[in-house]
Amino acid sequence: MRAKLLALSIAGAIAAMGSANAATDINFWHSMEGALGERVNGLVADFNKSQSDYVVHAVYKGAYGESMNAGIAAFRAGNAPDILQVFEVGTATMMYAKGAIQPVQEMSEKAGDPINPADFLGAVASYYSAPDGKLVSMPFNSSTPVFYYNKDAFKKAGLDPEKPPKTWAEVAEAGKKVRAAGLECGYTTSWPAWIQLETFGAWHNTPYASQDNGFGGLNARLEVTNPLFVRHMTELAKMSKEGTFTYGGRGDAPNSLFTSGKCAMFTGSSGNRANIIKTGQFEFGTSSLPYYADVKGAPQNTIIGGASLWVFAKKSPEVYKGVTKFFKFLSSPEKAAQWHQGTGYVPVTKAGFELTEKSGFYAKNPGSDVAVKQLDATTTENSRGIRLGYLPQIRDIEDGEMEKIFSGSVTPEAGLASMVKRGNELLERFEKSVK
Numbered sequence: 001m002r003a004k005l006l007a008l009s010i011a012g013a014i015a016a017m018g019s020a021n022a023a024t025d026i027n028f029w030h031s032m033e034g035a036l037g038e039r040v041n042g043l044v045a046d047f048n049k050s051q052s053d054y055v056v057h058a059v060y061k062g063a064y065g066e067s068m069n070a071g072i073a074a075f076r077a078g079n080a081p082d083i084l085q086v087f088e089v090g091t092a093t094m095m096y097a098k099g100a101i102q103p104v105q106e107m108s109e110k111a112g113d114p115i116n117p118a119d120f121l122g123a124v125a126s127y128y129s130a131p132d133g134k135l136v137s138m139p140f141n142s143s144t145p146v147f148y149y150n151k152d153a154f155k156k157a158g159l160d161p162e163k164p165p166k167t168w169a170e171v172a173e174a175g176k177k178v179r180a181a182g183l184e185c186g187y188t189t190s191w192p193a194w195i196q197l198e199t200f201g202a203w204h205n206t207p208y209a210s211q212d213n214g215f216g217g218l219n220a221r222l223e224v225t226n227p228l229f230v231r232h233m234t235e236l237a238k239m240s241k242e243g244t245f246t247y248g249g250r251g252d253a254p255n256s257l258f259t260s261g262k263c264a265m266f267t268g269s270s271g272n273r274a275n276i277i278k279t280g281q282f283e284f285g286t287s288s289l290p291y292y293a294d295v296k297g298a299p300q301n302t303i304i305g306g307a308s309l310w311v312f313a314k315k316s317p318e319v320y321k322g323v324t325k326f327f328k329f330l331s332s333p334e335k336a337a338q339w340h341q342g343t344g345y346v347p348v349t350k351a352g353f354e355l356t357e358k359s360g361f362y363a364k365n366p367g368s369d370v371a372v373k374q375l376d377a378t379t380t381e382n383s384r385g386i387r388l389g390y391l392p393q394i395r396d397i398e399d400g401e402m403e404k405i406f407s408g409s410v411t412p413e414a415g416l417a418s419m420v421k422r423g424n425e426l427l428e429r430f431e432k433s434v435k
Contacts, residue, residue, distance in 0.1 A: 175244030205297035270371035286367025389430030
């Protein structure tokens, strides 16, 4: 009997030791599918192999909107994941989710391993920071709009394939020449609201909304009736009527107009690069976004798309230590460079960019550094980004009004005024819901 009790005692002690030394689990919900999902799984596996104190479990939870709703619902039910990937237009929603979020920089400082916002590209860090400059979420997969052009089409039109248009006047002129040379379309754009309104304002150092584009407070309201936005919509409507600009739809729908060779010029996400290489049967170039040369302060910097990683509140100190360690791993120069080179997203850290440059990647892949250069700037109150509630719904309104402007069914002034009226109604509703 004594021997049996001794054996049980020893077994219990061993079990207790094993429990004390067990790795801490960290649950990570994301929206990366296909090849991108495989790369996320690879990063997680590399982290898990690099140490034995923590085990990150990556789970695909659907598209961005679905995963954000699932994460918020899980928090309310008391079983939120530790980390949630949220697209950039959900930033304001997450920030104002009272009591739900553990700010990232504050978490890392408490864990004794501070994450420094100065390590990140200026436009990236500022987008995901609170008014005091501290990071609220972890930059991860960031993209920005760039200008792509078909070098073969440029040659056919007698244009210099090594001198892409830099201004909107030059885009319009090049559009006429490629159309005259037989191309079906001169220029098109994806994500109209993101590129032609939000980023357009930042690139020209002009406010898209009041209160520093929403960074300054919940009472922010749209300001796209500004004369510069009227000028730009008027120019695009004119190009549409002339046949040098083709509206191809919302979101990524217009991408195929470029990859198929129908359009000679295209503004789209820097993350499109890999797909253009894979599907485009022509030589292409990448350049910075066009701008109006007479606008003071232009070009300034572009703003980001993509997503960041948010940490939920009410987790244990040990979990927060593990999350901090995982985030430091993801932002290491080697991993930031690896993610950038393999996906087309920008390297969110300066060190990741420098390592990529040093490796000769940009020399071998001309134009792949354009996105980084557009983002690596000291941002202004007009170029930091957009932080508004209901931004996905506001974009839908803007896209619908732009469709009317480009088709000629409403004037640019009337279309922009409608955007402001309807968009501000949503912003007022969001402000009331948060307060």
